[in-house]
Amino acid sequence: MKTRFAGKFVVPLSLSLAALAVAGAAQISEVPPVTMGLWQTETTSTVTGLENTPMAGMAAALGRAHATQSCLTPEKWKSDIQGFNARQQHGCTLSNVQQTAQEISFDEVCSQGNGVNKSHVDIHIDSAEHAHGTVVMTIAMPNLPQPMTVNMSMVSHYMSPACGDVKPGEGRMIK
Numbered sequence: 001m002k003t004r005f006a007g008k009f010v011v012p013l014s015l016s017l018a019a020l021a022v023a024g025a026a027q028i029s030e031v032p033p034v035t036m037g038l039w040q041t042e043t044t045s046t047v048t049g050l051e052n053t054p055m056a057g058m059a060a061a062l063g064r065a066h067a068t069q070s071c072l073t074p075e076k077w078k079s080d081i082q083g084f085n086a087r088q089q090h091g092c093t094l095s096n097v098q099q100t101a102q103e104i105s106f107d108e109v110c111s112q113g114n115g116v117n118k119s120h121v122d123i124h125i126d127s128a129e130h131a132h133g134t135v136v137m138t139i140a141m142p143n144l145p146q147p148m149t150v151n152m153s154m155v156s157h158y159m160s161p162a163c164g165d166v167k168p169g170e171g172r173m174i175k
Helices: 013-023 056-062 074-089
Strands: 037-048 066-072 092-099 103-112 115-127 130-140 148-160
Touching: 037 056, 066 074
Parallel strands: none
Antiparallel strands: 037 066, 037 148, 092 103, 103 115, 115 130, 130 148
């Protein structure tokens, strides 16, 4: 699962589901298990490990609920899967993969310079129009006084077949 750290955590639905397709299958599935179109994802997070540091304000901002909209297309799905495969070839490894038709969980470890990011991901596809999941991420970097832990929950739901002004690959923060 791809999660970015750049002042906020964003978990686009397509990346979460791309992780599902790649993690459990030797062959990449180019057929998404959900409906194509506009999706909205609500995330809530807690961040620990930055208390009493100059980064405490950033941790508080990361801990607020966020809502994003993203446009899922077959092309975006395919490019996300290819990007996930590239992460595995550049310092990230998957382990403990468990998959059923409706759920997947796995661990991912990524080494970046002198730092290590460890994640445990659990994703549930409730239907072609609804998914939810959790991510627990520990980030250990030399510039952090101690490891930072992020506990995130997400709920995604399909909104419409038309994405409007939301372009594939360019999610929109709405809250």
